[in-house]
Amino acid sequence: MSLFKQIAYYFSVYKKYIGRRLYIVFTLSMLAAITEGFGIAFLLPLIEVVGVGNGGWGKNPSEVNASLQAVLSVLGINDSMIGILLFIGFIFLIKGLIVFSDNAYHSHLKSQLMSEIKSLMFDQYSNMDYGYYSSRNTGHFINVINDQVAKLLVTFDTYKVFLSTCITTIVYLGVALLLAWNFALMALGSGIILLFLFRILNRYVHNLSRKTVREQATLNKFLVQTMQSFKYLVSTSQIGHLRNGVINSVNKLSDYMRSQGIAQSLTLAAGEPVSVFFILLVIIIQINVLKAPLAPIFVVLILFNRAMGQTIGVQSAWQRTLSHIGSLESVEHEFEILGKSHEPSGAVHLKPFERSIDLRQVSFSYGPRSPDVLKDITLTIHANTTVAFVGESGVGKSTLVDMLTLMLRPCRGEILIDGIPSNEINLRSWRSQIGYVSQETVVFDDTIANNICMWKDDYNTNADVRKRIEYAARQACAEDFIQKLPEKFNTLVGDRGVRLSGGQRQRLFLARELYKNPRLLVLDEATSSLDSETERYIQESIEALKGSTTVVIIAHRLSTIKNADYIYVLDKGGIVEQGTHKELAAKDKGAFSRMVALQNL
Numbered sequence: 001m002s003l004f005k006q007i008a009y010y011f012s013v014y015k016k017y018i019g020r021r022l023y024i025v026f027t028l029s030m031l032a033a034i035t036e037g038f039g040i041a042f043l044l045p046l047i048e049v050v051g052v053g054n055g056g057w058g059k060n061p062s063e064v065n066a067s068l069q070a071v072l073s074v075l076g077i078n079d080s081m082i083g084i085l086l087f088i089g090f091i092f093l094i095k096g097l098i099v100f101s102d103n104a105y106h107s108h109l110k111s112q113l114m115s116e117i118k119s120l121m122f123d124q125y126s127n128m129d130y131g132y133y134s135s136r137n138t139g140h141f142i143n144v145i146n147d148q149v150a151k152l153l154v155t156f157d158t159y160k161v162f163l164s165t166c167i168t169t170i171v172y173l174g175v176a177l178l179l180a181w182n183f184a185l186m187a188l189g190s191g192i193i194l195l196f197l198f199r200i201l202n203r204y205v206h207n208l209s210r211k212t213v214r215e216q217a218t219l220n221k222f223l224v225q226t227m228q229s230f231k232y233l234v235s236t237s238q239i240g241h242l243r244n245g246v247i248n249s250v251n252k253l254s255d256y257m258r259s260q261g262i263a264q265s266l267t268l269a270a271g272e273p274v275s276v277f278f279i280l281l282v283i284i285i286q287i288n289v290l291k292a293p294l295a296p297i298f299v300v301l302i303l304f305n306r307a308m309g310q311t312i313g314v315q316s317a318w319q320r321t322l323s324h325i326g327s328l329e330s331v332e333h334e335f336e337i338l339g340k341s342h343e344p345s346g347a348v349h350l351k352p353f354e355r356s357i358d359l360r361q362v363s364f365s366y367g368p369r370s371p372d373v374l375k376d377i378t379l380t381i382h383a384n385t386t387v388a389f390v391g392e393s394g395v396g397k398s399t400l401v402d403m404l405t406l407m408l409r410p411c412r413g414e415i416l417i418d419g420i421p422s423n424e425i426n427l428r429s430w431r432s433q434i435g436y437v438s439q440e441t442v443v444f445d446d447t448i449a450n451n452i453c454m455w456k457d458d459y460n461t462n463a464d465v466r467k468r469i470e471y472a473a474r475q476a477c478a479e480d481f482i483q484k485l486p487e488k489f490n491t492l493v494g495d496r497g498v499r500l501s502g503g504q505r506q507r508l509f510l511a512r513e514l515y516k517n518p519r520l521l522v523l524d525e526a527t528s529s530l531d532s533e534t535e536r537y538i539q540e541s542i543e544a545l546k547g548s549t550t551v552v553i554i555a556h557r558l559s560t561i562k563n564a565d566y567i568y569v570l571d572k573g574g575i576v577e578q579g580t581h582k583e584l585a586a587k588d589k590g591a592f593s594r595m596v597a598l599q600n601l
Contacts, residue, residue: 010328018113042091124335219253222246349429353550356383357520359413362378363412372573376574388561405430405434433518451493
């Protein structure tokens with residue numbers, strides 16, 4: 001991609017989020033540059049007043065000088081040195097106010113950009129399909145929405161500096177062109193040569209930026225895995241294995257950072273010597289080749305010096321932009337993928353579930369070359385019944401549950417909910433009716449009460465909410481341990497419930513789902529971390545839901561499904577047996593009866 005296409009592309013990215021307000025920033029930058037350029041130009045009349053002289057200018061400089069003096073005359077400032085100095089000071093005061101407005105508005109836009117991108121990214125993540133989620137690790141998502149968006153904001157700063165510096169350079173050269181066209185052309189040629197010399201360095205920095213983004217994602221992956229598995233890793237003295245990955249990634253990032261710093265230092269260090277070299281070269285040409293006196297080019301020399309400084313600034317700002325531009329490309333790439341991985345949702349809003357869930361010859365695999373996890377599943381789950389799925393690990397039980405919640409879609413066959421095809425159903429209208437207690441407990445770093453009500457209500461100020469929360473905790477056999485905690489329902493449970501035992505976390509998880517009063521309650525090994533007595537109490541609570549809630553149970557311990565209305569036995573992705581507990585247990589040499597015998601039931 002050429003330089004101009006790169007500049008235009010990055011501008012279009014920022015404009016996509018900020019809109020036309022982006023033009024305001026660069027308009028203010030242009031006004032500041034024009035103000036400063038003409039402020040310097042008014043040194044010409046000042047030189048006249050102090051008697052430096054006016055001979056030997058380039059393209060008819062007397063007309064330019066006459067025009068500037070005409071402006072001063074209109075303002076009532078003729079040949080007064082003090083008046084001219086005050087006027088120049090006033091121009092630079094105006095420039096200062098414009099620069100302040102420019103920077104303040106830029107800060108406002110930057111905050112808006114951060115809010116817009118992070119909000120949009122979170123919404124996109126909330127609606128991504130399960131396939132894309134499962135193909136990435138947690139570190140990837142955290143890296144993009146936090147680290148890469150933060151660096152994208154840095155590129156917004158440096159890109160703004162880059163374009164503002166370009167504008168300022170053009171204004172300086174434009175004013176210089178009015179005063180002495182030959183001098184200005186030499187300055188322009190010098191700037192072009194300078195930018196050309198730095199092109200290779202810019203490509204190098206751009207490549208480093210992309211490597212940094214990839215390595216930052218790797219580092220985040222290791223850090224997240226370390227924190228999530230901290231207790232296990234420390235208890236078994238295996239944290240060193242992950243440390244090797246972390247240190248290797250940190251060292252690579254350190255190398256990239258050092259290389260970027262050296263490249264930027266080279267640009268900054270070369271700036272002044274190169275600028276001075278070209279200024280001296282132009283002065284020699286003016287005096288020895290063009291035979292022009294030095295005094296008349298005093299003002300243009302100031303503009304030329306500033307223009308050369310700005311040219312170095314352009315290069316430096318562009319290099320700083322490229323050093324983080326990989327983050328912008330990463331965020332845009334993520335949005336592009338999420339646009340293709342958006343979870344499709346139908347238009348039909350389901351009423352409260354009341355009839356049945358029907359699976360008709362449903363098959364599913366995790367990829368075109370992967371074997372079927374489910375094969376030709378046909379079954380019906382009637383509303384307000386309790387249905388259980390049993391079988392060995394890996395036979396497709398959890399995948400089947402993901403089908404019921406529409407997290408996964410069939411590769412073949414169809415799912416109907418109350419007679420409506422699943423692809424026509426608005427997903428939120430269905431999932432809002434589901435309570436789901438998975439094998440992995442989901443507990444948030446907040447109070448017991450907020451974990452149960454999910455921040456939708458206030459336990460401390462609403463008496464009705466308080467009763468509902470306490471009732472849900474009682475149903476899940478969690479109230480006893482909660483009342484023994486220092487702050488009871490206001491107790492903070494720590495990250496992922498680290499201050500609670502495994503059984504307490506599972507009961508708190510169940511209480512949250514019961515608080516929802518769901519139409520469909522899915523229990524995926526929901527009592528696996530509980531002692532036998534607590535498990536019995538919870539079974540009684542689940543039994544109390546019979547006739548009013550549809551309950552789907554996945555279980556290895558067959559004692560938990562004795563009272564299920566119907567049981568499906570899965571093996572190798574298919575249903576091999578189905579019936580009541582009594583019917584299945586009575587079958588000689590049946591799959592279910594073998595499982596019963598193994599568990600001594």
